[in-house]
Amino acid sequence: MSISVRPVHHESENQEFLTILQTNLPSLPHERRFKWLYRDNPDGPAWSWFAFQGTPSQVIGVTSVFPRSMWVGGALQLCGQVGDFAVSASHRSLGPALLLQRATFDPVDHGELAFCYDCPPHPAGMSTFRRLGIRPNCKVHRYALPLRVDNQLRKRLGAAAVVPAAAGNLLLRLHRLSARKPRGRNLEISVHQAAFGEEFSKLDAAEQRPNAIRGRRSAAHLNWRYKQDPLQQYEVLTARRKGELIAFAVLRLTAEVVTIVDLFGAELDDTAFSLLTAIVDRFERSHQTVEAFLSEGSELVAYFLKMRFQLRSEAAQVVAYARPQSEMSGFLEKNPIWSFSQAEIGA
Secondary structure (H helix, E strand, O other): OOOEEEOOOOHHHHHHHHHHHHOOOOOOOOOHHHHHHHHHHOOOEEEEEEEOOOOOOOEEEEEEEEEEEEEEEEEEEEEEEEEEEOOOHHHHHHHHHHHHHHHOOHHOOEEEEEEEEEOOHHEEEEEEHHHHHHOOOOEEEEEEOOOOOOHHHHHHHHEEEEHHHHHHHHHHHHHHOOOOOOOOOOEEEEEEOOOOHHHHHHHHHHOOOOOOEEOOOOHHHHHHHHHOOOOOOOOEEEEOOOOOOEEEEEEEOOOOOEEEEEEEEEEEHHHHHHHHHHHHHHHHOOOOOEEEEHHHHHHHHHHHHHOOEEEEEEEEEEEEEOOOOOHHHHHHHHOOOEEEEEEHOOO
């Protein structure tokens, strides 16, 4: 029996859409995040597609593309990120996945998006792209800095872990201190609790690289992403000089891990080290690890390595699609720098 793909009409088919998402991607409360992610995005509403089979049609899969403003070679472009890709267990073969993957190219082929990109987190997610003859544009790696060894040793040694844990924590701290450099001249690092204002939009527009691709960080986008998220709470640190915003970092916390979701700004020789130092000082007694996800072309990688972060694993591959023979396709073929962090690959 043949399988087809068509757009989802969220006004009348939203419950069926949410049901198949919740059934096949149960780790997220999709109904709670739907309005925020699919409708309130400052770049516009998402595109979604059903894969279906038979008459009457049985929905067997879904996927979506979320519009994302990107700085591409110094120019602002509307692009899209593929997400919420789900196929029913009874139909998890290459055929339905391939049809859904092709559907995500439609907004690009129709000129609504400059390009779309996906971020498969494991090799199996690359199978449809291999069949389509599309290679990854870059890889994203997880970097980690251990702060403490308490929990790791407690799992192995139980109550006997107290003394070796104290010694291990001291050695880790001395190792981190050996990488310290003086805080940037006249930089003030502080917690930012208010909404993101126009100064963040100005910083975003000022930091351009002609051969790089990165997500937009206007006040509207930052407020939507980090202040209005119904599922996550974030902490924000800013680096300022005489009150002027120079850089900032966005953090997501669990009981043990601090994830640096974003670190962005100017004068990174000073601001990156100052922000990373402040993060370590803030959490070295309460958390086990600080982690970050950075593309292989990101200029931040060098600063993280100098601060003793270590490359731990491959986290995702970034695969982009642009309309063949288009100006954007030509730009991507020149292998620009993908300056991506968790801010670009996370939904």
